[in-house]
Amino acid sequence: MSLALDTTSAAILEVCEVAVHFSGLVAIASMSFAVPEGEIVSLIGPNGAGKTTAFNVITGFLKPTGGRVLFRGTDLTRLSSNRIAGLGVVRTFQRTSIFAGCTVFDNVLTGMHRQGRTETWGALLRLASVRAETERMRAAVAEILNFVGLSHRAEELAGNLAYGEQRLLGIAIALAADPKLLLLDEPAAGLNPSETEAFMAVVQRIRDRGVTILLVEHDMRMVMTISDRVVVLNHGRIIAEGSPEVIRANPDVIQAYLGQGVKHAKG
Numbered sequence: 599m600s601l602a603l604d605t606t607s608a609a610i611l612e613v614c615e616v617a618v619h620f621s622g623l624v625a626i627a628s629m630s631f632a633v634p635e636g637e638i639v640s641l642i643g644p645n646g647a648g649k650t651t652a653f654n655v656i657t658g659f660l661k662p663t664g665g666r667v668l669f670r671g672t673d674l675t676r677l678s679s680n681r682i683a684g685l686g687v688v689r690t691f692q693r694t695s696i697f698a699g700c701t702v703f704d705n706v707l708t709g710m711h712r713q714g715r716t717e718t719w720g721a722l723l724r725l726a727s728v729r730a731e732t733e734r735m736r737a738a739v740a741e742i743l744n745f746v747g748l749s750h751r752a753e754e755l756a757g758n759l760a761y762g763e764q765r766l767l768g769i770a771i772a773l774a775a776d777p778k779l780l781l782l783d784e785p786a787a788g789l790n791p792s793e794t795e796a797f798m799a800v801v802q803r804i805r806d807r808g809v810t811i812l813l814v815e816h817d818m819r820m821v822m823t824i825s826d827r828v829v830v831l832n833h834g835r836i837i838a839e840g841s842p843e844v845i846r847a848n849p850d851v852i853q854a855y856l857g858q859g860v861k862h863a864k865g
């Protein structure tokens with residue numbers, strides 16, 4: 599089946615025939631899709647479909663068995679995760695990784711130095727000197743906290759934040775790394791409906807400020823409301839790709855995923 603990209607925008611990310619095998623288990627058989635610059639693209643599918651594995655390949659945490667991932671034409675599959683993050687491909691994790699004993703402000707400041715997770719401790723050690731020499735960074739942190747609606751919590755210890763606020767802090771930390779492409783791994787997991795609503799608005803505003811977004815999410819109301827395009831994975835293969843309207847009506851997708859009582863599938 600041809601899954602050609604039907605769009606006029608240039609692709610910021612091209613996933614080309616990526617395969618991932620784990621000693622006999624085929625996590626991704628052969629996956630090709632593109633993410634147009636400036637859009638919100640969602641990757642959906644049942645548990646075990648290969649979504650997180652795809653994120654791990656794109657961000658360099660996992661080398662694929664075959665295929666390539668191109669970011670603005672650069673092959674990412676040969677680069678380290680730190681280098682990939684440095685190019686502007688930044689991810690959040692299913693479990694928010696924050697420093698509970700640091701303030702909200704310092705968590706985001708640390709994110710500014712964070713080319714990848716392994717540099718986090720080095721960044722913390724450098725924090726004092728960075729503080730002294732970079733007022734510009736402090737202003738940028740303040741702007742990001744304002745953007746996600748956490749300004750009033752800036753001096754609070756991150757560990758004291760409510761769960762929904764911690765997820766927003768995860769987003770703020772990712773924004774501090776100046777992403778061009780932001781990968782969000784189940785950002786709405788565990789959020790209540792009003793927190794999810796607020797989160798959706800933040801994700802749309804991030805897109806509106808020019809950051810392209812690749813989203814993995816099981817909350818179908820969020821996916822169908824904010825996505826420009828949806829890619830559906832099942833058993834490591836793409837079974838459909840298109841606008842939310844097209845995906846919602848696709849019988850293969852309904853059978854494989856949407857028909858199985860997925861949260862808010864009807865939007």
Ligand SMILES: Nc1ncnc2c1ncn2[C@@H]1O[C@H](COP(=O)(O)OP(=O)(O)OP(=O)(O)O)[C@@H](O)[C@H]1O
Binds near residue numbers: 620623624625647652
């Ligand atoms: N490190 C690993 N070693 C072996 N098998 C793995 C590994 N990581 C993932 N898998 C397997 O690969 C397949 C795809 O898993 P993956 O986590 O990518 O799915 P997913 O779509 O993200 O699922 P979920 O929605 O539950 O997060 C699953 O069968 C999983 O058990």
